[in-house]
Amino acid sequence: MSVHTLYSQLITTKDVGVLQNRLTELKQKIYSGSKTLDQYISEIFINDQRSLFYNFLSEKQIESLDPVRIEEAIDELLNNISEISVVTLRVAFFPGREVLSQVLTIIQEASKFKTVLDIIVLDQIIGGAIFEYNGIEFAETIEEKIERGVSQ
């Protein structure tokens, strides 16, 4: 199981934020001692993410739930997450995770880099989308097409 497996669920910056918060929370609770690490992992990570986290630990050969090694693994994950590229996507409405996953797959295939989307919903776009990365835009919207047509 590669690190990429855990990241595959990260589509938006919101997902990234949630994962970062959970990892940070777990890191803070490793040495609290009131509960076992399994209990904390079960409480903090839910469903697929929990199994993916365990897979990640297994891949790192951290079978014994050693707090020190788990902390190191969490730091590595947080470090990697902070390096994920963010592309801003402006759309008329939230299109759903399925479409966003499809979009992200296309982007990552093209860029060869793990990427997440920062989704901004704008009513005036009507239809289509505007991508932005490092201050550069690529826009293809119905609004833009109408304005271009009216001005011509």
Place this chain on the structure above:
Amino acid sequence: MAFLSTFLFVVIIIAALITSVVASLYAILYLKKVKELGKSKSFDADTVGSMQSELRKAVREALVEIEPHDFADKKLNDLIHERLSQTLIEVKNETLERLKSETNDFRSEYNSVLSEMKDMYVKSSRESILEVEDILKEEFEEFKQILKLETVESQKIVAEKIQKALNDAQIEIEEYKKQRIEIFSKQIAENAMVILKEVIQKNITEQDHKRLIVEVTEKAVEKGFFKKIS
């Protein structure tokens, strides 16, 4: 005795003659005075009265000159008195007649002069009036002409000003029209776009939205937009 009487008579006659001559001289002097007064053209009723009074006074003085003499003969005395009085009356009447004549002449002459003066005045006044009328008429015509010229000039200036104002107004109207047309065009375009957007928004489905997003992503890939990601 007879000789003495004759002598006295002669003396009396001579005295009477001297008295007559003196009276005549007085009269002549008064006439001269009257003439002088006539020349000065200042006779009036008071002057005539004054002259008559002076004349009567002269007669009385002449008689006084005669009366002191002692006439032996009453008859002769009365005769002398009578003749002397008669002579003086005649002189007086003649003087008065002359005076009257002179006065009448003066009045006539005065009236004539007055009449002449009146005529001259009337004539002069009429001429002056005519002259003034002519001057006024001439000035009025001149004034009319100036007024006419000034009116024409003023009309020209006013017409030029009106034309300029009209041109300015037309330019302003054209500019205003242009601005309004631009505003209307912009408003129409904006309204058209709003309507078009609303129509598209109402007619576009969720599936269309999703499809469009994926299409745009593919286009961005085609354009090499995501190759910038690192």
